[in-house]
Amino acid sequence: MNKTCLNVEIAEYKAAKNPTELVTIGLGSCVGICLYDPVARVGGLAHVMLPDSTQARSSNNKGKFVDTAIPALIADMSKLGADRSRLVAKIVGGAEMFSFTNASDFMRIGKRNVEATLAALKAEKIPIIAQDTGKNYGRSIRFCTDNGQLYIKSIAHGEKIM
Amino acid sequence: MLALDDMLKLNNVQLDAIKEVGNIGAGNAATALSKLIKTRVEMSVPDIMILPFSRITATIGGPDAHVTAIFYTIKGQAPGTLLFLIPIIDARKIADVLLNKDISHDQVSFDEMDCSALTELGNIMAGSFLNALNMFTSIHFEPTVPALCIDMVGAILGSVLTNLGMVSDYVLFIKTEFKYQGNHALGNLYFLPEAEALQVILKSLGVNN
Numbered sequence: 001m002n003k004t005c006l007n008v009e010i011a012e013y014k015a016a017k018n019p020t021e022l023v024t025i026g027l028g029s030c031v032g033i034c035l036y037d038p039v040a041r042v043g044g045l046a047h048v049m050l051p052d053s054t055q056a057r058s059s060n061n062k063g064k065f066v067d068t069a070i071p072a073l074i075a076d077m078s079k080l081g082a083d084r085s086r087l088v089a090k091i092v093g094g095a096e097m098f099s100f101t102n103a104s105d106f107m108r109i110g111k112r113n114v115e116a117t118l119a120a121l122k123a124e125k126i127p128i129i130a131q132d133t134g135k136n137y138g139r140s141i142r143f144c145t146d147n148g149q150l151y152i153k154s155i156a157h158g159e160k161i162m
Numbered sequence: 163m164l165a166l167d168d169m170l171k172l173n174n175v176q177l178d179a180i181k182e183v184g185n186i187g188a189g190n191a192a193t194a195l196s197k198l199i200k201t202r203v204e205m206s207v208p209d210i211m212i213l214p215f216s217r218i219t220a221t222i223g224g225p226d227a228h229v230t231a232i233f234y235t236i237k238g239q240a241p242g243t244l245l246f247l248i249p250i251i252d253a254r255k256i257a258d259v260l261l262n263k264d265i266s267h268d269q270v271s272f273d274e275m276d277c278s279a280l281t282e283l284g285n286i287m288a289g290s291f292l293n294a295l296n297m298f299t300s301i302h303f304e305p306t307v308p309a310l311c312i313d314m315v316g317a318i319l320g321s322v323l324t325n326l327g328m329v330s331d332y333v334l335f336i337k338t339e340f341k342y343q344g345n346h347a348l349g350n351l352y353f354l355p356e357a358e359a360l361q362v363i364l365k366s367l368g369v370n371n
Contacts (some may be wrong), residue, residue, distance in 0.1 A: 026316015138317020
């Protein structure tokens with residue numbers, strides 16, 4: 001089967017049906033939230049930057065925040081035939097790219113993004129079946145909608161599948 | 163409070179004024195760099211761009227480009243971000259020049275001394291850039307301590323854009339390219355004022371209407 005690839009940029013979210021793959025390059029403190037319905041073989045990927053839209057002065061862009069991107073992504077996946085009760089999640093990213101001696105809350109943005117993602121998925125009752133988060137390096141991911149496999153690549157730590 | 167995403171409504175006079183601010187800052191930074199590496203440093207005419215977040219990494223060389231980034235958060239009356247990006251291979255050469263090492267590396271890695279030298283280069287760039295802006299606008303810019311990171315552009319930008327992401331859906335940036343010894347890349351400097359800072363800067367130049 002001929003595979004096509006949808007690229008998800010920073011602050012974007014996209015849903016796709018098998019055999020289309022979802023790709024996002026360069027997750028640092030951002031989190032890549034991958035949702036999958038294994039029966040409908042529909043996947044969704046959000047590349048979120050910030051934990052909470054209610055703290056922001058500008059929040060028109062739903063893909064930018066954890067709390068707005070997840071419901072929007074589920075809605076788009078439903079349109080492609082996904083059933084929300086079957087969704088499972090894999091999450092990647094949330095690194096701390098810069099090390100500071102006096103790290104303020106803002107500097108810990110990776111950790112806050114991951115915490116917000118865990119909480120939002122729990123509220124949506126979506127189980128997290130795999131997670132590769134934290135540390136201090138960037139990751140790129142490729143999410144296969146035919147089997148839900150996630151390929152994670154980084155410059156210094158090679159490739160892994162989960 | 164300024165209604166955000168007003169940066170989309172800037173007129174040509176205002177855009178030119180902001181570009182000129184970037185030009186003056188970058189000119190001073192080029193002079194300082196030239197003294198540091200004892201060779202002639204050239205700079206491009208600054209480019210000004212206003213982009214949604216999703217378009218930024220593609221514009222800055224692609225999200226998977228491997229770079230050294232030195233970045234400063236600017237506080238005070240004109241908040242923003244100053245980011246200096248050097249392609250990884252050029253950063254290796256520059257670290258060698260700064261530390262008087264033989265240029266014979268077959269692989270690109272950086273030890274503590276290299277990182278320290280590159281951070282110092284960033285400090286000199288940032289300091290001279292912001293000093294020139296201060297002289298020109300009388301605005302006091304307060305840079306935070308520098309942060310250095312070597313990784314993919316995309317991964318670095320997520321952290322760098324955190325503050326801007328909280329207040330806007332667009333980013334305005336002024337980009338200047340630096341080169342030395344003919345055609346060797348010395349890196350690109352990006353100045354990203356927040357919308358609030360743009361107003362303050364334009365007002366100081368008398369073009370805020």
